[in-house]
Amino acid sequence: MALSSLATDANMMVFEQARKDAVLQSIADGFARKILLSTMLQEKSVEEISRENGIPISTCYRRVQELLSLRLLRIEHTIISDSGKKYERFKSAVSNATVTFSSGEISVELTPQYREPEKRLSSTWNWAHGAEIQIVSPVG
Numbered sequence: 001m002a003l004s005s006l007a008t009d010a011n012m013m014v015f016e017q018a019r020k021d022a023v024l025q026s027i028a029d030g031f032a033r034k035i036l037l038s039t040m041l042q043e044k045s046v047e048e049i050s051r052e053n054g055i056p057i058s059t060c061y062r063r064v065q066e067l068l069s070l071r072l073l074r075i076e077h078t079i080i081s082d083s084g085k086k087y088e089r090f091k092s093a094v095s096n097a098t099v100t101f102s103s104g105e106i107s108v109e110l111t112p113q114y115r116e117p118e119k120r121l122s123s124t125w126n127w128a129h130g131a132e133i134q135i136v137s138p139v140g
Contacts, residue, residue: 011098014108022070023108027097031055032063036072036092040113043076043089064090072110 014020026032034053038044044052050060067073068090076091096111 010112012110012112014110019070020106020108023072023097023110024099024106026067026070026072027099029063031059032067032072035060035063035067035090036094039073039090039092040095043091045087045089047087049090 014023031053034055035049038049038053046060046064047057049055049064050057053060055063064073068075072092072094073090074093075088077089078086079089080086091113093113094110095113098109098111100107100109
């Protein structure tokens with residue numbers, strides 16, 4: 001069973017074995033955990049995540065891509081500076097992950113981060129029509 005790409009406020013069970021294994025592997029990885037914990041309350045750039053958590057920048061970029069592909073992390077904003085540099089800000093897509101061992105089975109349940117309905121609608125619209133892009137001009 002495939003999971004919807006749109007997060008709801010309800011918990012989501014991970015049924016597909018390959019995805020379940022990938023989520024468990026990410027949770028077990030110290031760098032991936034630091035990235036998820038660092039972005040739970042506040043969106044951050046890869047550079048901020050790397051600096052604040054002591055993660056080598058190349059490792060941080062790789063883990064961010066892995067977490068994005070698993071939908072454990074999401075792009076909150078894409079920003080283009082006046083100099084033309086494009087960068088993205090990321091936020092954890094989950095607020096809780098529960099792993100249960102029972103009757104010889106492993107179950108994984110994810111709780112999506114709460115997002116205001118208008119933010120979810122805006123993200124869905126932007127996803128369907130291209131990434132949300134913000135142009136940043138220097139102040140002053």
